[in-house]
Amino acid sequence: MRPCPRPLDPIDAEAVAAGAEPLVAPDAASHARECPGCQAMIVAARAVSEALEGLSEASEPLLLEGAGPAAGPAIGLAERVTRLRSFSWRERRTYALWNAPVLLNAGVALSGLALLTLPALTASEQVSLGAAAAAPILALARSAVRWTADLLRLAPTALEALSEGMRQDGTLGIVALLLLPPLSLGLARVVARARR
Amino acid sequence: MRPVRLLDFTFLGFLFLAFHVTATPALAAPGSITSVRRDVVVSQDLPGRVVAVLADVRIAGRVSGDVIVWGGNVSFAPGGAVAGDLVVFGGNVELPEGRTVPPVEGRVSTPGSLLHLYLSEMRRAPWEESAFGGSVLSGLHLIALAAWLAVALALLWFFSSPLSRAAMLAGEDWSGSLLAGALGVLTLFLAAGAALSLLPAPLGIPIALASAAVAVVAKVFGMAALFLLLGQKLVKSVAPARRPAALAAGFAVLGGISLLPFVGALVWSVASIVAVGVAFVSRFGTPRYRLAI
Numbered sequence: 001m002r003p004c005p006r007p008l009d010p011i012d013a014e015a016v017a018a019g020a021e022p023l024v025a026p027d028a029a030s031h032a033r034e035c036p037g038c039q040a041m042i043v044a045a046r047a048v049s050e051a052l053e054g055l056s057e058a059s060e061p062l063l064l065e066g067a068g069p070a071a072g073p074a075i076g077l078a079e080r081v082t083r084l085r086s087f088s089w090r091e092r093r094t095y096a097l098w099n100a101p102v103l104l105n106a107g108v109a110l111s112g113l114a115l116l117t118l119p120a121l122t123a124s125e126q127v128s129l130g131a132a133a134a135a136p137i138l139a140l141a142r143s144a145v146r147w148t149a150d151l152l153r154l155a156p157t158a159l160e161a162l163s164e165g166m167r168q169d170g171t172l173g174i175v176a177l178l179l180l181p182p183l184s185l186g187l188a189r190v191v192a193r194a195r196r
Numbered sequence: 197m198r199p200v201r202l203l204d205f206t207f208l209g210f211l212f213l214a215f216h217v218t219a220t221p222a223l224a225a226p227g228s229i230t231s232v233r234r235d236v237v238v239s240q241d242l243p244g245r246v247v248a249v250l251a252d253v254r255i256a257g258r259v260s261g262d263v264i265v266w267g268g269n270v271s272f273a274p275g276g277a278v279a280g281d282l283v284v285f286g287g288n289v290e291l292p293e294g295r296t297v298p299p300v301e302g303r304v305s306t307p308g309s310l311l312h313l314y315l316s317e318m319r320r321a322p323w324e325e326s327a328f329g330g331s332v333l334s335g336l337h338l339i340a341l342a343a344w345l346a347v348a349l350a351l352l353w354f355f356s357s358p359l360s361r362a363a364m365l366a367g368e369d370w371s372g373s374l375l376a377g378a379l380g381v382l383t384l385f386l387a388a389g390a391a392l393s394l395l396p397a398p399l400g401i402p403i404a405l406a407s408a409a410v411a412v413v414a415k416v417f418g419m420a421a422l423f424l425l426l427g428q429k430l431v432k433s434v435a436p437a438r439r440p441a442a443l444a445a446g447f448a449v450l451g452g453i454s455l456l457p458f459v460g461a462l463v464w465s466v467a468s469i470v471a472v473g474v475a476f477v478s479r480f481g482t483p484r485y486r487l488a489i
Contacts, residue, residue, distance in 0.1 A: 011436070011437045014437075015435070015437065018435075020435065023437045079434075080364075082434075082435065082436065083360060083364060083434045083435075083436070084357055084360050084361050084364065085357060085436055086356050086357040087353075087356045087436065087439075091436070091437070092353060097437060097440050097441075098349075098440045100440060100441040100444045100445075101345060101349050101440050101441070101443055101444035101447070102349070104345065104444045104447070104448060105342055105345045105346055105349065108338050108341050108342040108345065108451070109338070109339060109342035111335075111338050112334075112335045112336070112337070112338030112339035112341075112342060113335065113339065114335070115331045115332070115334050115335030115338060116331070116332060116335035116336070116339075117335075118331045118335075136335075140336075140339070150303065150305045154281065154283050154303075154305055156401075157262065157264065157281075157283070158264050158266070158283050158285065159392075159397075159401045159404070159405070160397050160401065161230075161245075161247040161262075161264040161266075162247075162249060162264075162266050162392060163392045163393075163397040163400050163401055163404075164230055164247055164397070165230050165231070165232050165247050165248070165249035165266070166232065166249060166389070166392045166393040167392070167393055167394070168230050168231075168232055169232040169233070169249075169393070170393065170394075172232070172389060172393050173389065173390050173392075173393025173394040174393075174394075176386040176387075176389040176390035176393065177386075177390045177394065179382075179386055180383065180386045180387060180390060183379055183382050183383045183386065184383050186379050187376060187379040187380055187383055187476070190372055190375050190376045190379060190477070191376060191476055191477055191479075193372065194365065194369055194372045194373075194376065194477040194478075
């Protein structure tokens with residue numbers, strides 16, 4: 001078989017096999033019809049999906065006989081495996097997959113900076129447009145650094161002071177101590193029920 | 197090795213009690229004032245420091261040490277001054293009339309608010325906040341939201357499978373996640389409170405910090421899972437290839453709602469509680485069964 005000069009992305013092979021719209025190359029389905037190598041990738045992806053579905057179907061009689069969900073693979077295993085599978089190395093590096101959140105993130109951040117810049121741009125004492133626009137960004141960076149530095153510097157003293165204050169009033173601690181066991185038991189039960 | 201279970205908190209409780217019986221009571225240093233749930237008025241010069249928890253402090257004399265307030269406001273009367281640092285968590289600083297700078301020789305810090313620091317960097321006093329209109333607040337809010345999305349994206353990039361598993365479990369049991377979140381937040385809060393109140397500071401502070409760290413990590417992970425779940429419902433697809441777009445869609449909805457006055461804060465708070473529950477219920481997305489191959 002001749003190697004394909006434009007091999008299908010695995011995620012497109014999976015999409016075409018499942019009858020969904022390909023993500024990376026819109027013409028993946030038509031390309032695969034003409035390319036035996038890519039067609040083989042789609043057949044392989046479909047085979048994996050069918051094998052998983054086969055496992056699901058095999059477990060159904062067990063479930064009906066009351067064997068419980070732990071006796072075999074769950075119903076809809078193929079869907080769950082696909083839904084929960086990790087990204088491949090290639091998917092992590094395919095920008096087409098990530099462009100929506102990346103663009104949204106850039107848009108939100110730029111809107112925030114624009115809103116911070118607005119009062120500086122309209123101020124009467126501005127030197128130049130560039131300086132006025134840069135001032136809020138620099139101020140934000142400086143304030144974030146100061147905020148972190150202050151927090152790190154003051155946290156030990158402040159926590160020690162909080163501890164000193166709370167130890168003076170023992171009722172707070174006793175009430176917390178009495179409530180802690182029932183709450184943690186309740187939490188343990190809720191978590192255990194959800195994981196069953 | 198047996199994993200640490202939540203039931204072990206019960207044994208921790210008995211440990212707290214044992215320490216409480218043996219620990220020496222906390223005493224304020226001579227010349228200092230420590231108060232819990234009772235307002236403090238410093239009417240004359242004080243050689244030590246002032247610590248107030250869930251109480252307001254009014255300073256009418258000179259305090260030689262620091263003034264540290266948790267959950268209260270600080271106000272200055274004419275003649276009131278602080279030689280050390282002024283630290284206010286979850287409260288405001290009110291100045292005497294005619295003054296533009298607090299009479300504090302050390303640092304003035306309100307770590308709960310980035311806005312005041314930003315305004316001071318912009319050479320604007322906090323009381324000029326209104327002159328800026330809502331644009332500064334909205335801008336900081338949007339930048340914080342952008343940071344949220346960036347962190348959620350990073351989590352999806354590195355932990356896509358655990359995040360998807362957490363989202364799936366949350367979708368299957370909303371009420372369980374909410375209940376687990378409420379119980380989890382309360383448990384961590386009480387554990388921190390009990391540790392700070394009953395244990396000596398060198399032991400209590402690390403436990404309180406650990407509780408806070410668990411809460412923060414759970415919230416961050418859970419919020420990313422919530423964005424993903426909400427987005428998957430909106431784009432009507434749980435396919436791996438659609439995960440980033442789903443995350444963006446879910447974030448756009450929750451982040452957009454958070455910008456609304458009152459309702460936004462309420463919805464975000466409820467989402468935060470659910471997020472902690474999602475993280476706990478899914479055990480940070482770890483698989484229920486592991487296969488040895």
